[in-house]
Amino acid sequence: MENQTIYFKHAPRIVATSTIAGPKECAGVIGRYVETALADDTFGESTYEKAECKMLTHVIGGAIGNAGLSPSDIDMIVSGDLLNQIISASFAAREFPVPFLGVYGACSTMAEALAAAATFVDGGYIRRAVAATGSHFSSAERQYRYPLELGCTRPPQSQWTVTGAGAALVSREGDGVKILSATLGKVVDFGITDVNNMGAAMAPAAADTILTHFRATKEEAGAYDLIVTGDLGALGSRILKDLTWEKGLDISANHVDCGEIVYNVIEDEFQGGSGAGCSAVVLNSYLYSKLMTGSLKRILFVATGALLSTVSSGQGESIPCIAHAVTLER
Amino acid sequence: MENQTIYFKHAPRIVATSTIAGPKECAGVIGRYVETALADDTFGESTYEKAECKMLTHVIGGAIGNAGLSPSDIDMIVSGDLLNQIISASFAAREFPVPFLGVYGACSTMAEALAAAATFVDGGYIRRAVAATGSHFSSAERQYRYPLELGCTRPPQSQWTVTGAGAALVSREGDGVKILSATLGKVVDFGITDVNNMGAAMAPAAADTILTHFRATKEEAGAYDLIVTGDLGALGSRILKDLTWEKGLDISANHVDCGEIVYNVIEDEFQGGSGAGCSAVVLNSYLYSKLMTGSLKRILFVATGALLSTVSSGQGESIPCIAHAVTLER
Numbered sequence: 001m002e003n004q005t006i007y008f009k010h011a012p013r014i015v016a017t018s019t020i021a022g023p024k025e026c027a028g029v030i031g032r033y034v035e036t037a038l039a040d041d042t043f044g045e046s047t048y049e050k051a052e053c054k055m056l057t058h059v060i061g062g063a064i065g066n067a068g069l070s071p072s073d074i075d076m077i078v079s080g081d082l083l084n085q086i087i088s089a090s091f092a093a094r095e096f097p098v099p100f101l102g103v104y105g106a107c108s109t110m111a112e113a114l115a116a117a118a119t120f121v122d123g124g125y126i127r128r129a130v131a132a133t134g135s136h137f138s139s140a141e142r143q144y145r146y147p148l149e150l151g152c153t154r155p156p157q158s159q160w161t162v163t164g165a166g167a168a169l170v171s172r173e174g175d176g177v178k179i180l181s182a183t184l185g186k187v188v189d190f191g192i193t194d195v196n197n198m199g200a201a202m203a204p205a206a207a208d209t210i211l212t213h214f215r216a217t218k219e220e221a222g223a224y225d226l227i228v229t230g231d232l233g234a235l236g237s238r239i240l241k242d243l244t245w246e247k248g249l250d251i252s253a254n255h256v257d258c259g260e261i262v263y264n265v266i267e268d269e270f271q272g273g274s275g276a277g278c279s280a281v282v283l284n285s286y287l288y289s290k291l292m293t294g295s296l297k298r299i300l301f302v303a304t305g306a307l308l309s310t311v312s313s314g315q316g317e318s319i320p321c322i323a324h325a326v327t328l329e330r
Numbered sequence: 331m332e333n334q335t336i337y338f339k340h341a342p343r344i345v346a347t348s349t350i351a352g353p354k355e356c357a358g359v360i361g362r363y364v365e366t367a368l369a370d371d372t373f374g375e376s377t378y379e380k381a382e383c384k385m386l387t388h389v390i391g392g393a394i395g396n397a398g399l400s401p402s403d404i405d406m407i408v409s410g411d412l413l414n415q416i417i418s419a420s421f422a423a424r425e426f427p428v429p430f431l432g433v434y435g436a437c438s439t440m441a442e443a444l445a446a447a448a449t450f451v452d453g454g455y456i457r458r459a460v461a462a463t464g465s466h467f468s469s470a471e472r473q474y475r476y477p478l479e480l481g482c483t484r485p486p487q488s489q490w491t492v493t494g495a496g497a498a499l500v501s502r503e504g505d506g507v508k509i510l511s512a513t514l515g516k517v518v519d520f521g522i523t524d525v526n527n528m529g530a531a532m533a534p535a536a537a538d539t540i541l542t543h544f545r546a547t548k549e550e551a552g553a554y555d556l557i558v559t560g561d562l563g564a565l566g567s568r569i570l571k572d573l574t575w576e577k578g579l580d581i582s583a584n585h586v587d588c589g590e591i592v593y594n595v596i597e598d599e600f601q602g603g604s605g606a607g608c609s610a611v612v613l614n615s616y617l618y619s620k621l622m623t624g625s626l627k628r629i630l631f632v633a634t635g636a637l638l639s640t641v642s643s644g645q646g647e648s649i650p651c652i653a654h655a656v657t658l659e660r
Contacts, residue, residue, distance in 0.1 A: 004405075004429050006455040047645055075334075076514065083639065084414040086434045090517060090637035094650045099334050099514035101442065102637070102652075104416045104432040112431065116446065123453030125336040143641075184406065184429035187420060307420035307432070309413065311473075315377055320424045322432075 004209075005183045005216035006115075008122040013176035014114075014168045014328070017284035018062025020055045021164030022137070025273075025281065028263045033285035034164070035062060041138070041163050049083060052136035052165075055277075056081065056092040059167035059284075060132050067169045071096045074169075075126035078113040080104045082135050082161075082276050083143060089133070098130075106305030107202075107231050108185070109133040110166065110280040111324035114301075115182035117170040118326070122179075127172050134165025135275030144195075144310060157197045159233045159259060159274035166280030168288075177291045180327040183213040187307065189320040195313050199236020199259075199271055202304040205321035206232060207243035210302060213325050214249055221251045225296045228287065229323075230279035230303035231259035233271030258282035279303040291330045298329040334539075335513045335546035336445075338452040343506035344444075344498045344658070347614035348392025350385045351494030352467070355603075355611065358593045363615035364494070365392060371468070371493050379413060382466035382495075385607075386411065386422040389497035389614075390462050397499045401426045404499075405456035408443040410434045412465050412491075412606050413473060419463070428460075436635030437532075437561050438515070439463040440496065440610040441654035444631075445512035447500040448656070452509075457502050464495025465605030474525075474640060487527045489563045489589060489604035496610030498618075507621045510657040513543040517637065519650040525643050529566020529589075529601055532634040535651035536562060537573035540632060543655050544579055551581045555626045558617065559653075560609035560633035561589035563601030588612035609633045621660045628659040 019034045026037040036058065043051040043058075056079065064071055077096060079089035080103040093100035105112035113131035120126045138148060140161040146152045170179065188208050192201040206229050214221070221227065232240055237257040244251050262273035262282060283301055290296040304323040313319075349364045356367040366388065373381040373388075386409065394401055407426060409419035410433040423430035431450075435442035443461035450456045468478060470491040476482045500509065518538045522531035536559050544551070551557065562570055567587040574581050592603035592612055613631055620626040634653040643649075 006450075049641055049645065080432075080434060084641060085436065085637060085639035087637070087639045087642045090650055090652075091642065091647070094517040094519050097516055100517050100652060101446065101514060102410075102434040104410060104434040106415065116431065119453060119455055120336075120449055123449060123455070125449055125453070184431060186427055187424040187430050189424050307415060307417070309415035309417045311379055311414060312417045312421065315379060317421070320420055322420075322430060 003216050004212050005181055007181045008118050008179055010122050011178040011180055012118045012121040012170050012172055013174060013178050015171045015174035015176035016063050016067035016169045017288045018059040018066055019166045019281050019285040020058050021281050025162055025164050025262060030262055030282055030286045033289050048136050048138040052134060052139050053088040053091045055165040056088045056132060056134045057095050059165045060092055060130050063130055063167040063169040071098055074098045074128050074130055076101055076120060076129040078103060078117045078129055079132045080109045081133055082140055106307055107276050108303040108305030108322050108324050109276045110283060111301055111303035111326050114326050115184060115324055118179040121170050121172050129170050130167055131170055132167035133276040133280045135161050135277035137161040137163045140275060154268050155196045156270050157235060159198060159271045160269040161275035162262060162273045162278040162281060164277040164281040166284035168284055178329045180329055183209055183325040185209040185323040187320045187322050189318055191318045193318050198274055198306050199233040200239055201306050201319040202321045203232055203236045203239035205323040206240050206302055206304045209323040209325050210244060211247050211249060221249060224254060224298050224300045226299045227251050227255045228299055228301050229257045231274040232257045232304060233259040235271050301326045301328055333546050334542050335511055337511045338448050338509055340452050341508040341510055342448045342451040342500050342502055343504060343508050345501045345504035345506040346393050346397035346499045347618045348389040348396055349496045349611050349615040350388050351611050355492055355494050360592055360612055360616045363619050378466050378468040382464060382469050383418040383421045385495040386418045386462060386464045387425050389495045390422055390460050393460055393497035393499040401428055404428045404458050404460055406431055406450060406459040408433060408447045408459055409462045410439045411463055412470055436637055437606050438633040438635030438652050438654050439606045440613060441631055441633035441656050444656050445514060445654055448509040451500050451502050459500050460497055461500055462497035463606040463610045465491050465607035467491040467493045470605060484598050485526045486600050487565060489528060489601045490599040491605035492592060492603045492608040492611060494607040494611040496614035498614055508659045510659055513539055513655040515539040515653045517650045517652050519648055521648045523648050528604055528636050529563040530569055531636050531649040532651045533562055533566045533569035535653040536570050536632055536634045539653040539655050540574060541577050541579060551579060551584060554584060554628050554630045556629045557581050557585045558629055558631050559587045561604040562587045562634060563589040565601050631656045631658055
């Protein structure tokens with residue numbers, strides 16, 4: 001398919017958002033914008049998985065409340081997360097009497113969920129949907145890598161999974177940030193097998209989706225105040241800028257990466273933040289605020305995901321990746 | 331939300347399907363309808379996970395070929411599976427230069443993917459999508475339960491995960507089976523904690539979605555030649571019929587369950603088939619054939635999923651479930 005970009009005729013809008021994040025995240029630049037700052041990353045729960053689910057439940061309810069609505073006003077929850085069988089999203093959805101569309105796009109989930117929610121709303125099938133995702137450093141570490149108790153050394157190309165969650169309420173009516181189009185990504189695999197180097201694995205997928213988007217829309221990079229990737233980190237962002245530049249698209253002047261800006265990198269965060277919660281928190285706090293107050297007018301939000309599992313890596317597979325893009329405008 | 335049912339104005343149609351299944355599955359009634367019958371459930375691969383992925387790749391390509399199309403004619407693959415991080419779907423999608431929407435609904439995936447594909451197509455956002463899913467007995471056993479080598483005894487309330495995959499090509503134009511409406515389900519949890527008793531856990535979710543569908547459409551059960559659930563099995567189907575009957579809806583005359591019909595139950599299949607591949611294979615082979623030849627005119631396809639993980643069960647959680655319904659008519 002040459003043209004992967006879909007346009008939303010009625011420009012569904014994000015009328016409210018909600019975010020929550022852990023202490024390490026809130027120490028960074030986004031701290032001032034996050035709605036609920038956790039002093040304790042267990043959120044009062046007995047396990048990290050339950051804490052992750054509680055964060056997601058909190059922001060789904062928060063976005064509904066911030067819009068002045070109740071759960072019965074919502075027609076669909078579109079959500080997913082990084083845990084096996086997306087239990088954070090499924091168990092969070094259990095708390096709401098609302099139809100649930102479970103999605104999986106690893107760290108690309110925020111963009112995937114927004115694109116799906118916007119499609120259902122724009123087509124007139126439903127009035128309102130909540131798109132949400134999150135992640136937790138400690139649940140991700142023990143599922144994807146090693147038990148924290150083992151105290152493994154982290155390599156310098158690694159990133160730090162964001163403890164946090166974000167939700168956006170997408171509505172056919174109301175005042176907010178418009179969703180103009182979505183470019184859903186293909187699965188791109190450049191043969192990277194280093195599971196500590198997600199930025200390098202995901203950068204080609206981000207490049208593919210961004211290049212596809214600009215080919216379809218015939219826009220210049222300057223048409224966007226920001227081209228925001230999800231969690232490529234510092235190394236992945238450099239690779240992305242090289243890959244797009246090689247294809248004749250210079251995004252260096254207006255590219256930022258949520259993973260690069262989420263932390264004050266002072267210890268083991270190395271390349272920056274990652275995880276489904278990374279772009280979800282930055283979009284729904286910092287970026288949404290800048291769009292609503294007019295500091296930003298138009299952004300391309302490109303969340304990226306690495307579609308590996310411990311089993312696929314253990315069986316010698318490389319890391320297939322994906323990136324979905326959404327155009328947001330105030 | 332009172333009305334969970336969405337209606338497709340342009341009735342996107344399933345213009346082609348493709349199915350594959352293992353030897354045990356093809357020994358049953360569906361054997362005559364399955365397109366590719368495997369003599370060897372490894373499909374020539376070195377691991378069960380790779381075999382599962384290869385089956386899914388096979389039917390996605392098969393559905394495209396059976397429609398007389400090539401991958402470049404397809405605008406989206408909507409797929410998911412039971413493995414952690416839906417690696418079967420993600421790695422299958424890697425083989426096609428087509429945008430990928432990853433979904434997770436456990437064994438409800440076939441209905442979820444059809445509903446999402448139909449929404450994108452009906453709304454005019456894309457022309458054609460492939461909805462697909464699958465499962466493999468041996469990969470599911472070792473991920474969700476025990477290594478096969480352990481030779482664990484199976485309890486009589488258990489089901490047998492179908493080794494197979496099915497794909498449906500959903501198109502705005504062409505001759506085929508029309509998708510008229512979809513009722514996306516809420517997450518329903520009746521507190522069942524026995525991970526060997528999925529039928530009992532999922533039956534309340536199926537009942538909720540079916541009752542919601544009939545309330546919205548104001549139809550009688552007799553408006554459908556069949557009300558087909560995904561993989562409740564024999565015990566779950568009995569519970570479903572009781573639960574709907576208690577609420578004033580008698581579906582006993584026209585209810586069938588894919589899990590009940592997929593096997594000649596002769597050894598350890600007990601309550602019948604389960605897994606995302608169960609309803610995917612039965613729908614896209616047997617039921618699609620009956621619809622296309624006119625033996626069936628109109629069915630309500632209700633795939634059910636149990637949204638647990640080994641971690642959630644290990645942490646003492648009950649099993650949240652979901653069911654999505656799609657109305658299909660020739």
